[in-house]
Amino acid sequence: MAEPLVSVREGKLLGSVKSDLNGKTFFSFQGIPYAKPPLGELRFKAPQPPEKWKGVRDATKEGSECYAKGISAYVGSEDCLVLNVFTREISGSTLKPVMFWIHGGEFTSSSGNSDLYGLEFLLTEDIVLVTFNYRLGPLGFLRLRDPSLGVPGNAGLKDMVMALKWVQRNIKQFSGDPNNVTIFGESAGGAAVHLLMLSPTAKGLFHKAISQSGCATNVWASCSKYTIHQLAENLGVYTNDEELLLKHLRNVSLEELFRASEKIPDHLMVGVFRPFGPVVEEPSDEEAFLSEDPSTIMKSGNYTKVPLIIGCCNREGMFVYSLCITGKTNKLLLDETVVPRSMNLRVGSDIYKRAVEEIKRFYFHNNENPLTDLDNIYRLYTDNAFQYEVYKTAKSHLDSSKTPIFFYNFFLDTELNFMKPLYGMNEPGVCHAEDIAYLFKSFFTPDIEPGSAELVGILRMVKLWANFAKYGNPTPTNDDPLLPVKWSPVTANSFQVLDIGEELKILPDHPERKAMEFWDRMHMIKPINFQL
Known part of the structure; x- marks a missing residue:
């Protein structure tokens, strides 16, 4: 098959031909x-909008990752705002649903490249898939208070x-339907999906959303400190003048910038402040991505209302536990890993200490040595770092929107x-990020045996997600042997949940439910009149 050639608004692209899980070919533009x-x-x-180019641009290889700390070294570059399009057909007569993947990585690492997000699974479905890179850490999330500097x-x-605007302009050339775009992502990518729903700047750019293991109100999904001065001091610059600081930060090398940023504590724990991440922007001449707190926006109903899939892995907290025991935080079951910032209690106060005791009592039932109770440690960190806010988000959207959830x-x-x-764990349960292995092939993926639980799991996840992208309904028919259930949206009277295991239930x-009700009560605690 000849190498494909496509013309987009900015110029011509030369792609390549690749094969999916079933050995069928698709076209790749990277x-x-x-x-x-x-x-x-x-x-x-x-x-800023992309520039046009002359001639034919080689799109047969991936672009650079956005600069960040990799496993053992810094990787990527600053020139990284690139995307990839994968399609079974070019300029076809029938436009296909578009699935737009947002990678995770704490807003500080990773990329949309194929070493982690290979296309062989999803391209078995008749969709158009888009992956991309976005700026990370200080390059993507530095903020200044002076509105005249244009860094809010x-x-x-x-x-x-x-x-997403590029997709709207160009995706038809790849047989993609700009009026049927599903954004989906996991962890920080799942939080970003939710944030895009809440941002007025993204209105009209997508039509469905899938948020995996993350939402805008998770405590790790926002920047909670103003760090410009600490960052500058780590670079040996001592001034309160933001204009001078910005000038200096634009001139330092990327490695200097990121080494300085890494000296600012960022442990991803539920009670620890994060230096770089999404923020509510202060007023400026620039259109804000987010000008109000996510909870306020959800309650107002003033956001993009689209069909939504949302949920978690059942033991997300294994990931948090691993951060504790590897020395990155070394704070297992200390107060700040137990009480989420969202409770707004002053650390060390009497009411804070009493909240800690109530949380430990609920999860460990007065066990004198809770550090031996691994499954309940995992449950605690799953709920306070991931699950409760995801559940509460679904409930909040249910109150303010009539679109299916x-x-x-x-x-x-x-x-x-x-x-x-990777963490040396062998207890039952699914850790944070393990669901993406059923959507994307990566360097972790073993050989897939015919008829295996692995293959069935892949086919089911791909079918559920692709059905949703196509129809807004993950189980649209009753005659698919892969999907022998009818998954209905939650309602005010029935919070129906699809359990995705070796069988669908x-x-x-x-x-x-009991844990979600417990956290509902905990979040009603006020500094005065502490009662459960």
Whole structure:
């Protein structure tokens, strides 16, 4: 098959031909600029529209990752605002649903490249898939208070909006339907999906959403400190003048900038402040990605209302536990890993201490040595760092929107699950990020045997997500042997949950209902009149 050639608004692209899980071919276009390189004066700024090029651009190889700390070294570059498009057909007569993937990585690491997010699974479905890179850490989430400097924060989120605008302009050339775009992501990507729903700047750019293991109100999904001065001091610059600080930060090397940023504590724990991440922007001449607190926006109903799939893995907290025991935080079951910031209690106060005791009593039942109770440690960290806010988000949208909301619980544990082996864990349960192994092939993926639980899991997840992208309903028919259940949206009277394991099961209620009700009560605590 000849190498494909496509013309987009900015110029011509030469792609390549690849094969999916079933050996069928699809077309791949990689490293496509969706914004002007954010270099020089554009460092830390909102993205600018891409420039046109002459001739044919080689799109047969991936572009650079956005600069960040990799496993053992810094990787990527600042010229990284590129996306990839994968399609079974070019300029076809029938436009296909578009699935737009947002990678996770704490807003500080990773990329949309194929070493982690290979396309072989999803491209078995008749969709168009888009992956992309966005700026990370200080490059994507530095903020200044002086509105005249044009760095109010959220540049990495604004990159996402710019990539979605590129999709609206160009995706027809790849047989994609710009009027049927589903955004989906996991962890920080799941939180970003939710933030895009809440941002007025993304209105009209997508039509469905899937948020996996993350939402805008998770405590790790926002920047909670103003860090410009600490960052500058780590670089040996001592001034309160933001204009001078910005000038200096634009001129330092990327490695200097990131080494200085890493000296600012960022443990991802539920009670610890994060230095770089999404923020509520202060007023400026620039259109804000987010100008109000996410909870306020949800309550107001003033957001993009689209069909939504949302849920978690059943033991997300294994990931948090691993951070504790590896020395990155070394704070297992200390107060700040137990009480989430969202409770707004002053650390060390009497009411805070009493909240700690109530939480430990609920999860460990007066066990004198809770550090031996691993499963309940995992449950605690799952709920306070992930599950409760995801559940509360579904409930909040249910109150303010009439669009369908599908809730799931992922507990499929096979040889594809790659996080637990990395952490040396072998207890039952599915760790944070292990669901993505059933959507994307990666360097962790083992050989897939015909008829295996791994293959069935892949086919089911891909079918559920692709059905939703196509029809707004993950189980639209009753005659698909892969999907022998009818997954209905949650309602005010029935919080139905799809349990995704070796078998699909419909649960009449949240599997951790008692824990969700416990956290509801905890979040009603006020500094005065502490009662449960």
